Amino acid sequence: MTSEREIGVTELALRDAHQSLMATRMAMEDMVDACADIDKAGYWSVECWGGATFDACIRFLNEDPWERLRTFRKLLPNSRLQMLLRGQNLLGYRHYGDDVVDHFVEKAAENGMDVFRVFDALNDPRNLEHAMAAVKKTGKHAQGTVCYTTSPLHTVEGYVKLAKQLQDMGADSIALKDMAALLKPQPAYDIVKAIKEETGMQVNVHCHSTTGVTLVSLMKAIEGGADVVDTAISSMSLGPGHNPTESLQEMLEGTGFVADLDKTLLNNIKHHFAEVKPRYAKFMSSYTVDTAIFDSQIPGGMISNMESQLKQQGAGDKLTEVLEEVPRVRKDAGYPPLVTPSSQIVGTQAVFNVLMGRYKVLTAEFADLMLGYYGLTIGEMNPEIIAKAKEQTGKEPITDRPADHIEPEWDNLRAEAEKVEGFDGSDEDILTYAMFPKVAPGFFKTRPEGPKNVGQDPAEIEAEKAAKAGDTGTGPVRSPIKYEITLNGHKHSVAVKPA
Amino acid sequence: MTSEREIGVTELALRDAHQSLMATRMAMEDMVDACADIDKAGYWSVECWGGATFDACIRFLNEDPWERLRTFRKLLPNSRLQMLLRGQNLLGYRHYGDDVVDHFVEKAAENGMDVFRVFDALNDPRNLEHAMAAVKKTGKHAQGTVCYTTSPLHTVEGYVKLAKQLQDMGADSIALKDMAALLKPQPAYDIVKAIKEETGMQVNVHCHSTTGVTLVSLMKAIEGGADVVDTAISSMSLGPGHNPTESLQEMLEGTGFVADLDKTLLNNIKHHFAEVKPRYAKFMSSYTVDTAIFDSQIPGGMISNMESQLKQQGAGDKLTEVLEEVPRVRKDAGYPPLVTPSSQIVGTQAVFNVLMGRYKVLTAEFADLMLGYYGLTIGEMNPEIIAKAKEQTGKEPITDRPADHIEPEWDNLRAEAEKVEGFDGSDEDILTYAMFPKVAPGFFKTRPEGPKNVGQDPAEIEAEKAAKAGDTGTGPVRSPIKYEITLNGHKHSVAVKPA
Numbered sequence: 001m002t003s004e005r006e007i008g009v010t011e012l013a014l015r016d017a018h019q020s021l022m023a024t025r026m027a028m029e030d031m032v033d034a035c036a037d038i039d040k041a042g043y044w045s046v047e048c049w050g051g052a053t054f055d056a057c058i059r060f061l062n063e064d065p066w067e068r069l070r071t072f073r074k075l076l077p078n079s080r081l082q083m084l085l086r087g088q089n090l091l092g093y094r095h096y097g098d099d100v101v102d103h104f105v106e107k108a109a110e111n112g113m114d115v116f117r118v119f120d121a122l123n124d125p126r127n128l129e130h131a132m133a134a135v136k137k138t139g140k141h142a143q144g145t146v147c148y149t150t151s152p153l154h155t156v157e158g159y160v161k162l163a164k165q166l167q168d169m170g171a172d173s174i175a176l177k178d179m180a181a182l183l184k185p186q187p188a189y190d191i192v193k194a195i196k197e198e199t200g201m202q203v204n205v206h207c208h209s210t211t212g213v214t215l216v217s218l219m220k221a222i223e224g225g226a227d228v229v230d231t232a233i234s235s236m237s238l239g240p241g242h243n244p245t246e247s248l249q250e251m252l253e254g255t256g257f258v259a260d261l262d263k264t265l266l267n268n269i270k271h272h273f274a275e276v277k278p279r280y281a282k283f284m285s286s287y288t289v290d291t292a293i294f295d296s297q298i299p300g301g302m303i304s305n306m307e308s309q310l311k312q313q314g315a316g317d318k319l320t321e322v323l324e325e326v327p328r329v330r331k332d333a334g335y336p337p338l339v340t341p342s343s344q345i346v347g348t349q350a351v352f353n354v355l356m357g358r359y360k361v362l363t364a365e366f367a368d369l370m371l372g373y374y375g376l377t378i379g380e381m382n383p384e385i386i387a388k389a390k391e392q393t394g395k396e397p398i399t400d401r402p403a404d405h406i407e408p409e410w411d412n413l414r415a416e417a418e419k420v421e422g423f424d425g426s427d428e429d430i431l432t433y434a435m436f437p438k439v440a441p442g443f444f445k446t447r448p449e450g451p452k453n454v455g456q457d458p459a460e461i462e463a464e465k466a467a468k469a470g471d472t473g474t475g476p477v478r479s480p481i482k483y484e485i486t487l488n489g490h491k492h493s494v495a496v497k498p499a
Numbered sequence: 500m501t502s503e504r505e506i507g508v509t510e511l512a513l514r515d516a517h518q519s520l521m522a523t524r525m526a527m528e529d530m531v532d533a534c535a536d537i538d539k540a541g542y543w544s545v546e547c548w549g550g551a552t553f554d555a556c557i558r559f560l561n562e563d564p565w566e567r568l569r570t571f572r573k574l575l576p577n578s579r580l581q582m583l584l585r586g587q588n589l590l591g592y593r594h595y596g597d598d599v600v601d602h603f604v605e606k607a608a609e610n611g612m613d614v615f616r617v618f619d620a621l622n623d624p625r626n627l628e629h630a631m632a633a634v635k636k637t638g639k640h641a642q643g644t645v646c647y648t649t650s651p652l653h654t655v656e657g658y659v660k661l662a663k664q665l666q667d668m669g670a671d672s673i674a675l676k677d678m679a680a681l682l683k684p685q686p687a688y689d690i691v692k693a694i695k696e697e698t699g700m701q702v703n704v705h706c707h708s709t710t711g712v713t714l715v716s717l718m719k720a721i722e723g724g725a726d727v728v729d730t731a732i733s734s735m736s737l738g739p740g741h742n743p744t745e746s747l748q749e750m751l752e753g754t755g756f757v758a759d760l761d762k763t764l765l766n767n768i769k770h771h772f773a774e775v776k777p778r779y780a781k782f783m784s785s786y787t788v789d790t791a792i793f794d795s796q797i798p799g800g801m802i803s804n805m806e807s808q809l810k811q812q813g814a815g816d817k818l819t820e821v822l823e824e825v826p827r828v829r830k831d832a833g834y835p836p837l838v839t840p841s842s843q844i845v846g847t848q849a850v851f852n853v854l855m856g857r858y859k860v861l862t863a864e865f866a867d868l869m870l871g872y873y874g875l876t877i878g879e880m881n882p883e884i885i886a887k888a889k890e891q892t893g894k895e896p897i898t899d900r901p902a903d904h905i906e907p908e909w910d911n912l913r914a915e916a917e918k919v920e921g922f923d924g925s926d927e928d929i930l931t932y933a934m935f936p937k938v939a940p941g942f943f944k945t946r947p948e949g950p951k952n953v954g955q956d957p958a959e960i961e962a963e964k965a966a967k968a969g970d971t972g973t974g975p976v977r978s979p980i981k982y983e984i985t986l987n988g989h990k991h992s993v994a995v996k997p998a
Contacts (some may be wrong), residue, residue: 184749184753186754212733212746213714213743215712216750233788238786243711246788248709251715253685254683254685254686255684267791279652288733288773289743289745289746295762462964465961
């Protein structure tokens with residue numbers, strides 16, 4: 001056996017793991033005590049920001065996401081901090097003007113971010129190029145991302161082509177991102193090997209574990225040449241989350257590859273989160289392995305969304321029809337990967353098609369998708385639906401870069417933000433407002449009250465369940481419960497506690 | 500790519516999966532409706548009997564295990580039925596006379612068993628040879644088993660040697676059994692490849708999933724030449740159980756290997772057990788991935804056993820000392836694999852050593868182990884402890900086959916069984932009595948009442964939890980709760996119900 005090749009590991013516990021397992025609800029205070037160990041364990045990078053965490057911070061946790069970033073920077077002085085950035089969408093749900101992208105990346109870098117993983121839901125490189133350039137300007141690590149999906153049109157060659165385009169943009173590394181756990185071992189090997197051969201670049205691989213196969217895919221990706229893989233500490237792993245860090249390390253023994261992580265520290269990190277996790281039980285996803293997505297192409301989260309949309313319309317029995325409609329809609333849209341926001345756009349249109357007749361009504365977002373305002377998809381879009389989109393919206397289809405249609409907007413955003421109560425005058429606050437203009441005002445107002453931990457003591461959760469099971473509807477059993485009782489013929493209202 | 504090599508799959512849902520995940524409590528009536536689909540799905544075999552199921556049937560389910568076997572035979576007419584047999588221990592916890600082994604195997608075959616997976620906790624081939632011969636005599640499939648463990652003495656060569664010994668006994672196939680999820684991908688590849696090369700036999704691989712790495716090990720075992728692998732349908736998989744059947748099948752796509760199972764039927768089977776599983780929530784193991792065993796060598800179940808032993812002695816704080824003592828005791832005993840019953844024997848002696856001083860008192864079982872009455876271990880045993888065992892028990896050490904010291908016992912067992920109320924006169928009942936002489940009489944008496952389903956409606960389980968969470972100690976919240984309340988200065992004892 002020749003000397004071992006070292007495989008880097010990105011720890012996901014502080015971001016994607018709790019985003020995937022517990023609806024991004026973990027409070028900063030439940031993470032701080034793990035940071036010293038994480039900082040010393042030997043990770044290639046620590047993903048801790050971006051994705052849905054920014055949104056969750058201001059929407060649910062009354063926590064300033066920029067302050068969270070600065071805290072991580074202090075607590076992880078020796079680590080590469082990593083974030084997930086939705087290209088021209090940044091951390092919001094629309095395309096931003098290039099000037100906003102510049103400001104965002106600059107401020108993220110200034111507050112401590114090292115590695116920017118930049119992706120686009122449609123794999124349209126034009127939606128990445130400005131963000132990538134902005135990262136390069138800061139001197140930080142720009143990681144260009146290839147989103148993995150399957151369709152009759154997606155090929156190894158296509159992924160390699162995209163990787164090369166990212167390389168031409170100046171990417172410091174390439175990420176292969178498998179957000180739906182669709183990446184099987186053989187394609188993992190083939191794609192990583194081809195990208196390595198054609199670009200010679202560092203390749204990072206990110207897989208979810210929903211379908212149960214992706215630790216094998218990581219093994220094969222490593223055999224194919226992957227340099228860094230993403231995992232989550234075991235107590236924050238599996239289900240819709242990711243493969244366990246410790247299992248990845250152990251699996252490599254004797255294979256000629258090694259993940260040089262400190263086992264004692266991993267054990268500490270594991271125990272920390274094993275203690276914290278039960279506090280978030282009420283946000284937890286179920287831990288089912290599900291391979292159905294290999295055939296349906298529909299991520300689990302998307303199915304539950306569509307199900308609730310149908311129920312709201314009193315059409316809960318139409319789910320099967322909708323599930324059959326999704327692949328047709330996806331095909332008409334040129335086979336976009338199904339990931340935020342394309343999964344919602346395609347899913348909602350499928351629901352509309354079933355409830356109101358095929359393409360009788362287009363959602364505004366689906367019309368925009370068909371008209372090119374989200375970018376290009378890999379396949380040809382159905383020209384009839386494009387015509388309908390044009391007719392319904394009065395908008396013209398575009399084929400150039402969507403953000404070229406957006407005027408500079410930084411000055412406007414500043415002016416708007418300045419009118420908001422609680423705005424602190426910083427560029428960071430302008431960016432917070434820009435990302436979530438409806439949520440930010442409420443957050444700015446309540447910010448002085450400080451972060452809110454939505455985790456709960458497990459006993460408290462049990463008590464709530466108990467109360468529900470008991471149908472008292474009066475809240476946790478441990479607090480006094482009000483009863484109306486009749487004693488000696490007289491009605492009394494009393495509050496009682498278990499003796 | 501050359502044509503694909505077909506990989507057989509053994510489905511574990513009906514035996515080891517519920518044994519590992521829900522303490523072997525699944526009632527036959529919760530399995531029958533899945534059988535038609537299982538029978539047609541294309542499995543190499545269906546494990547459905549043996550292991551702890553026999554014990555659980557008569558101890559907890561008031562169900563005749565022989566009737567269960569006959570029912571499976573009827574419901575799975577096209578399948579190879581498979582069982583796990585503990586060599587000379589059969590399904591009990593001691594060595595039996597050869598005549599009992601003969602009768603047991605004959606009756607199991609007669610009632611419908613096809614594949615006998617025969618193993619010994621110490622990997623002592625002399626503990627397998629009679630059972631293997633008995634299977635050969637019936638014309639059924641005799642699968643010789645190599646138990647996987649790690650120690651300074653366990654090598655690929657050693658496993659191959661054992662496989663060859665099993666081949667010489669007439670084994671129809673070799674099973675590599677990884678009961679503690681210790682088998683990492685590289686050794687899986689190396690061992691399977693070497694056994695295939697040296698024996699040319701069919702190799703079956705059985706892994707648990709506790710450590711999170713073993714689906715990768717199955718991939719590597721298949722690359723090394725494995726013919727059949729064991730999995731459990733996804734809704735009955737993972738945690739201390741096994742890797743998901745569907746994930747195994749999907750993982751192979753494009754690799755040159757294929758598991759030819761019917762996906763629609765797998766989906767039916769999955770849904771069946773997904774519905775049944777919540778009924779057994781109160782027996783369920785937690786779903787934590789745990790890689791600690793790679794270093795400690797101590798299976799999770801063994802730790803919880805030792806912990807409860809220590810607590811009973813008011814020495815709950817001594818667990819760390821005991822965990823450190825286990826590897827020493829294991830070494831003194833010549834590095835047995837830690838699996839039933841050796842894990843209990845070694846673990847209990849470690850507890851004794853910590854509580855009373857090292858080897859001040861030997862348990863009867865540990866003394867027997869040191870004196871050779873369980874068979875040979877791979878390493879040399881500590882001669883000082885052998886001397887102590889001799890002194891304490893007055894027994895002589897043996898080096899020949901343990902069962903050679905057991906007289907024929909069938910006639911005695913028949914005579915004893917005949918005195919038991921409810922004994923039905925059959926050889927099967929004699930065998931039931933022989934396996935569990937303390938439990939069988941109670942079972943024979945209550946057998947006419949028919950099987951008992953210990954599963955519970957999930958709502959019922961919630962209500963029980965609710966009652967506990969409310970700390971009332973008076974049963975489910977829905978029944979009246981007694982409170983002592985003070986009203987207008989007077990104490991009253993009242994029973995109240997939610998209004």
